[in-house]
Amino acid sequence: MADAPLAVSLGDPAGIGPEIILDAYQKLRAQKGSPSHPFFVVGGFEVLGEAARHLATDCTIVPIADPSEAAMAFHAGLPVMAGLDAPYTPGNPVSAGAKLALASLQWGTKYALSGLASALVTAPVAKSKLMKLGFDYPGQTEFLADACQLPYRDAVMMLAGPTLRTVPLTVHVALAEVPALLSSEMITHKARIVAAGLRRDFGIDHPRLAIAGLNPHAGESGQFGDEETRVITPAIEALKAEGLDVKGPVPGDALFVPLARETYDAALCMYHDQALIPLKALEFDEGVNVTLGLPIIRTSPDHGTAFDIAGKGKADAGAMIAAIKMAGDCARTRSANEARD
Structure with a gap:
């Protein structure tokens, strides 16, 4: 339901999660124009109170017992579900x-x-700490896929900023393992999910996808590797045959220049850093991690717990603000599309 509030998970309370949530609430409430989509934090009432005092932040925190109370409480302070807490x-x-x-x-x-x-x-978590509790997932994305009773491959990570969206087709694996993990079927499967997600949650009726090459110069006709001709190009041709607007393989060093970025709505990249380096270089403070392919909308700031600066007042809430805004926009767009269908 688009009129329901957004839920914000606290992340590891020893990281910067509490302070960027507090800062995001205050800055979003202070913005003129259209009001922020109401949101509430799932647990951490005492944590957020202590963080506010520690950082000398004048932010009222309102305990709630049910998500339905969040919209009303949001105007008085930051709504937080009571009952879950820690030091x-x-x-x-x-x-x-x-x-x-x-x-x-x-x-x-x-x-x-x-x-x-x-x-x-x-908000960001420390996966190494969660693993000690039996958290047997590479990250929150895979946890969410499992919770939605979907295979991991159906949950596709997209990094999104104001001027760029990128999708790593392989994620947390060694670079040496990437060529063996790529297949035409995997590329087409994830490209379909990306195209559907752009239509459903971003309102892009005819999404344009650019698919990167794996090797320098996109293989240079096989001189620097054959993955482009053997794996990537057949996937592109199959997607085109389905009516999708797809181009590539585009050399990685040409895919993110300003003129190229104007020609696509999302760039599908062959490995983690090929997708994340340009996004973070261009839009670090506004980068949002969006999970496509799920029955729910999920966004997250595209950074980690930053334990080294936690509690020092140095954390930038820009990515959290962007994640909250994007979640609200996606919720409204999905609801409008569902009503139209």
Whole structure:
């Protein structure tokens, strides 16, 4: 439901999650023009209160018992679901904090799946800390796919900023493993999910996709590798035959120049850094991690816990603000598309 509030998971409370959530609430409430989509934090009432005091932040925090209370409470202060908490130990992650981060993620996912929240915004977690609690997932994206009863391959990570969207087709794997993981079927499968997500949640009726090459100069006709001719080009031809607007393989060093970026709505990249380096170089403070292919909307700031600066007042809330705004926009767009269909 587009009129339901957004749920924001707390992330690891020893990281910068609490302070960027507080800062995002204050800055969004202070913005003139259209009001921010109401949101609530899933747990951490005491954590956020301590963070506000520690950082001398004048932010009222309002405890709520149910997501339905968030819209009303949002005008008085930052709504926070009571009942889940831990000590506030900035820069010093502890087991209790990891347990809170996991519980917040689990409950936030339940609220989104049930429709009590129109989208889920996830603050950064420390996966190494969660693993000690039995969290057997490479990241939050895979957890969400499992929670939605989907295979991991159906949850596609897209990094989005004001001027660029990129999709890493392979993610947290060694670079040496990438060529063996690529297949025409995998590329076409994920490209279809990206195109559907751009239509459903971003309102792009005819999405344009650019697909990167793997090798220098996109293989130079096989001189620097044959993945382009053997794997990538057949996928592009198959997608074109389905009526999708797809071009490539585009050499990685030409894909992100200003003129090229104007010709596509999303760039599909062969490996993690090929997608994330340009996004972070161009739009680090506004980069949003969006998960496509799920029945729920999920966004997240495209950065980590930053334990080294947590509690020091140095964290920039720009990416969290962008993630909250994008979640609200996607919720409204998806609802409008569903009503039209």
